Amino acid sequence: MTSAQSTDHLLPTPPHDPFFRAVTAPAFTHELLAGLAAGRYAAVRVPGFLPRERCEEVLAALKEREFDSYGTNRIHPPVMRFGVGVSDHMADGGVADGYWKALEGHREAWQGLGLSFDPFRTCREGIAADWPPGVAVGRRGGREMGEGVAREPNQGFQVHFDDALREYADDLLDTPLIGQFAFNLYLSVPPSGGETVLWRHRWQPEDEAYRLPNASYGYDEAVVRGAESIELTPEVGEGLLIDPRFFHAVRPSRGDRRIALGFAVGVSASGRLLTWA
Secondary structure (H helix, E strand, C coil), X not given: CCHHXXXXXXXXXXXXXXXXXXXXXXXXXXXXXXXXXXXXXXXXXXXXXXXXXXXXXXXXXXXXXXXXXXXXXXXXXXXXXXXXXXXXXXXXXXXXXXXXHHHHHHHHHHHCCCXXXXXXXXXXXXXXXXXXXXXXXXXXXXXXXXXXXXXXXXCCEXXXXXXXXXXXXXXXXXXXXXXXXXXXXXXXXXXXXXXXXXXXXXXXXXXXXXXXXXXXCCECHHHHCCCCXXXXXXXXXXXXXXXXXXXXXXXXEECCCCEEEEEEEEEECCCCEEEEC
């Protein structure tokens, strides 16, 4: 027996939080959504959330269109997207007026795809099918926010978190939120890579020492060193809800494009789900 083998049994078992876990289910149920909001789960996965033929319809239409990138001064490596997200229109803790103009073009571009169904409405209704308070697109100043975007992070997303409460000086939506999820629906996945990684670590003031330079949204991965993690490999047609207040990242794709529909989901004080992008 080598010395390494003789001491293996002495190594401490890494701590595990039983509530930091991903669950897989045939549908988003009331119990699962409530559990995600309460912190009982870190992620909920629904394989086959959107039938493959519908995924292929959206994907075929998107492949005929040119994607733009998020602002590369803030998001690097570049992440391509079709549609408009509010994150590129933040100004002094609020939303710049340019967001609303950009949103007009976004809606025209999505309508121009000529799809036989509205994929964002279909996803919203699927998430809230067992949620009695229902779901709607969130509003700011009485105006409806964007419904969602198609994202293509083939070079990955840096480690980051999403939390509207911290990112905006006042409430982002007209209705205060008491919880937040992030939703993805995978249209195309690579043969390897493209995993979503979540760490059991939420933002703390000292984490700013790890923020990447030039007003980046991301952090050096050392910020989550030693934290428990979950790695989720995407599947075509899968719907995924995560608690985005946990630090998370997307690994680079290898061999094909990783394209997903995405939007944020807030839980309002009334219990209604409100989405935005």
